[in-house]
Amino acid sequence: MKSWADDARQKGLRIGFVPTMGYFHEGHLALMRRAKELADQVVVSIFVNPIQFGPQEDFRQYPRDLERDIRLAQEVGVDVIFTPEAQEMYPESFQTYVEVAKLTKPLCGARRPGHFRGVTTVCLKLFNIVRPHLAVFGLKDYQQYLVIRRMVADLDLDLEIIGHPIVREADGLAMSSRNVYLSTEERKSATCLYKALCLAQEKIKQGLREVSLLKRELEQFILSHPYTRIDYVEFCHPETLEPLSEVRGPTLLALAVFVGKARLIDNAVLKP
Numbered sequence: 001m002k003s004w005a006d007d008a009r010q011k012g013l014r015i016g017f018v019p020t021m022g023y024f025h026e027g028h029l030a031l032m033r034r035a036k037e038l039a040d041q042v043v044v045s046i047f048v049n050p051i052q053f054g055p056q057e058d059f060r061q062y063p064r065d066l067e068r069d070i071r072l073a074q075e076v077g078v079d080v081i082f083t084p085e086a087q088e089m090y091p092e093s094f095q096t097y098v099e100v101a102k103l104t105k106p107l108c109g110a111r112r113p114g115h116f117r118g119v120t121t122v123c124l125k126l127f128n129i130v131r132p133h134l135a136v137f138g139l140k141d142y143q144q145y146l147v148i149r150r151m152v153a154d155l156d157l158d159l160e161i162i163g164h165p166i167v168r169e170a171d172g173l174a175m176s177s178r179n180v181y182l183s184t185e186e187r188k189s190a191t192c193l194y195k196a197l198c199l200a201q202e203k204i205k206q207g208l209r210e211v212s213l214l215k216r217e218l219e220q221f222i223l224s225h226p227y228t229r230i231d232y233v234e235f236c237h238p239e240t241l242e243p244l245s246e247v248r249g250p251t252l253l254a255l256a257v258f259v260g261k262a263r264l265i266d267n268a269v270l271k272p
């Protein structure tokens with residue numbers, strides 16, 4: 001992978017990169033198409049990164065289908081698919097991690113200790129191996145996008161991070177590899193995340209600005225759907241992720257909700 005990247009750079013080609021954990025859906029394919037528009041060569045990595053999963057999380061069950069992924073990526077016109085092995089990425093001697101200090105504290109960082117340390121460490125390794133000029137990340141993982149951008153700026157990495165809008169199913173459910181965990185009945189309830197985002201925008205438009213009241217409405221709405229359990233409903237500053245008590249300017253509404261055993265996330269930047 002490194003010698004391919006060196007070669008491409010020597011030829012003056014711009015390398016676009018999409019890091020993934022595989023099991024592709026339209027959201028992944030949209031990131032690949034965006035990279036294709038912006039770069040001469042597109043590399044996609046498929047690596048279910050063990051160090052970003054907690055001990056009780058779904059690393060083992062995480063869905064995998066390499067053959068199908070390769071076919072889909074080829075159809076989009078991806079040039080290189082990079083699929084390293086865990087032992088290559090993390091040999092026994094491995095002991096270096098990179099951590100973004102503050103942006104990783106709230107939201108998913110508070111519920112998934114060590115998650116973002118695993119994400120930034122693997123991304124830095126992948127950036128060093130693939131040597132991209134740009135990398136495309138989906139905005140469904142909004143906090144991840146901010147954390148990666150911070151790492152790239154703080155460590156003076158020479159690449160551009162592009163955020164790509166959330167791709168949704170026809171009924172609004174954000175696409176995610178984890179949606180396969182949902183039963184037919186749970187799948188129906190799962191639309192409550194998107195509907196809650198729309199409800200919040202509507203309430204704000206009607207003049208409701210107090211976060212404690214908005215939160216209460218949204219929590220009640222989500223819990224009125226069977227199989228749901230709220231992990232968090234948070235209103236934060238869209239750049240710093242600091243919690244807000246009132247919606248005055250653009251505000252990130254971030255949701256994490258268990259539907260059955262699937263933990264789903266979604267978000268929107270709401271405007272008063």
Ligand code: PAF
Pocket residue numbers: 019020021047049052119122123141144
């Ligand atoms: O968003 C993901 O799929 C992963 O967190 C990433 C960026 C591929 C790192 O493992």
